[in-house]
Amino acid sequence: MVLGARVISKVALLSARRLFARDSSNKLFVGGLSYDTNESILREAFSAHGVVTQVRVICDRRSGKSKGFGFVQFSQESEAATALQQMDQQLLEGRNIRVCYANKE
């Protein structure tokens, strides 16, 4: 039946979003960071749009140098949503950063 197929594909999409990209979350992926941008700088910039509950800049384990991307988590999804709008493509430490919703870990 058509209705049955629609329900199945809907369920498939929903479960896929649990594993991969999200269209709404309180956690953001931040790419395009300067290699000099640390977690303090990142927190400072994003806390203008809400309560930041966690910040992380991914660094190489051996060199300790930033990989140029990180994650920012807010206390509310609404805060993440506005931060995403306001911070995407904004200049930070000389680089235009890219903000998206984070994928599932």
Add this chain to the structure above:
DNA sequence: AGTGAGCGA
């Protein structure tokens, strides 16, 4: 690799 898309031990 003093580099530039991506998704974390």
